[in-house]
Amino acid sequence: MGTLFLVATPIGNLEDITFRAVRVLRDAALIAAEDTRTTRVLLDRYEIATPTTSYHEHTSISRADAILSALETGDVALVSDAGTPGINDPGYELIVAAIARGHAVSPIPGACAAVAALAASGLPTDQFVFAGFAPRKKSALTTWVAGLRNESRTTLVYESPHRVEETLRTLAAAYPDRSVCIAREITKRFEEFWRGTCAAAITHLEGQPPRGEYVLVIGGAVEAEVAAWEVGEVEAALRERLQNGYSGRDAAAEVAGLSGWPRREVVRLVDAVKYTAGN
Numbered sequence: 001m002g003t004l005f006l007v008a009t010p011i012g013n014l015e016d017i018t019f020r021a022v023r024v025l026r027d028a029a030l031i032a033a034e035d036t037r038t039t040r041v042l043l044d045r046y047e048i049a050t051p052t053t054s055y056h057e058h059t060s061i062s063r064a065d066a067i068l069s070a071l072e073t074g075d076v077a078l079v080s081d082a083g084t085p086g087i088n089d090p091g092y093e094l095i096v097a098a099i100a101r102g103h104a105v106s107p108i109p110g111a112c113a114a115v116a117a118l119a120a121s122g123l124p125t126d127q128f129v130f131a132g133f134a135p136r137k138k139s140a141l142t143t144w145v146a147g148l149r150n151e152s153r154t155t156l157v158y159e160s161p162h163r164v165e166e167t168l169r170t171l172a173a174a175y176p177d178r179s180v181c182i183a184r185e186i187t188k189r190f191e192e193f194w195r196g197t198c199a200a201a202i203t204h205l206e207g208q209p210p211r212g213e214y215v216l217v218i219g220g221a222v223e224a225e226v227a228a229w230e231v232g233e234v235e236a237a238l239r240e241r242l243q244n245g246y247s248g249r250d251a252a253a254e255v256a257g258l259s260g261w262p263r264r265e266v267v268r269l270v271d272a273v274k275y276t277a278g279n
């Protein structure tokens with residue numbers, strides 16, 4: 001019975017790989033890679049000649065089965081294009097299937113963009129939330145940002161250069177004074193850690209069009225922000241959303257997140273607001 005090794009690979013600088021990772025990649029019977037061409041660059045650099053096969057989001061069941069069969073007779077190393085496999089990268093289904101078949105699943109720890117960004121952010125590291133990629137659709141993004149209102153832990157979110165500005169603008173509209181660290185191109189030539197408030201981050205980005213890979217490290221809510229709104233503020237926020245075409249449910253969900261009020265209390269106010277607004 002072989003072991004499925006989850007081998008972390010560099011997130012930019014090819015030197016960021018452990019001795020053990022190189023040995024495991026050399027000794028494995030097979031390397032399952034998100035993109036074999038990307039992984040080839042790393043394997044060539046360390047003169048690793050192990051056979052590779054692809055394993056990605058759209059991998060067919062038969063390919064996944066072939067990888068599981070290979071585990072019957074030898075070790076398999078799973079790698080993604082960068083960082084830790086399974087962390088916003090392919091791996092989850094294979095890991096679950098390997099565990100179900102009784103294989104050992106063993107991590108070879110190394111780079112992970114979220115952890116690297118958090119460590120260097122200067123924001124509290126004692127408790128944090130990893131949110132993966134921020135929602136793409138505007139309404140989902142607004143609701144997600146509203147949900148951060150009472151989040152006192154540091155939140156980590158992955159971002160693409162095309163999306164980072166909109167996410168920061170939505171954050172700045174809700175929490176202009178909250179701390180954020182924009183971690184860009186970690187371990188690469190243009191590595192940058194910008195630290196400031198969400199409002200100032202917009203000005204920063206305006207002078208520098210987004211380029212490269214980003215992690216946003218968002219500071220937790222401070223007590224003053226968490227203080228619940230007055231009833232009149234909740235009603236006004238609901239009225240505004242209903243007038244802008246929100247359903248009662250969506251308006252209540254968003255306002256609950258922003259106001260610090262329990263959702264069921266906000267839902268109770270929706271009918272009253274609809275009635276007075278003639279909606």
Ligand code: SAM
Nearest residue numbers: 011083084087089112113158159185186213214
């Ligand atoms: N498995 C990876 C890990 O362990 O970090 C994450 C893969 S996810 C598909 C890719 C995202 O990670 C990018 O869009 C970016 O948000 C973040 N990322 C990866 N490398 C990065 C780097 N060098 N600097 C900043 N962010 C990075």
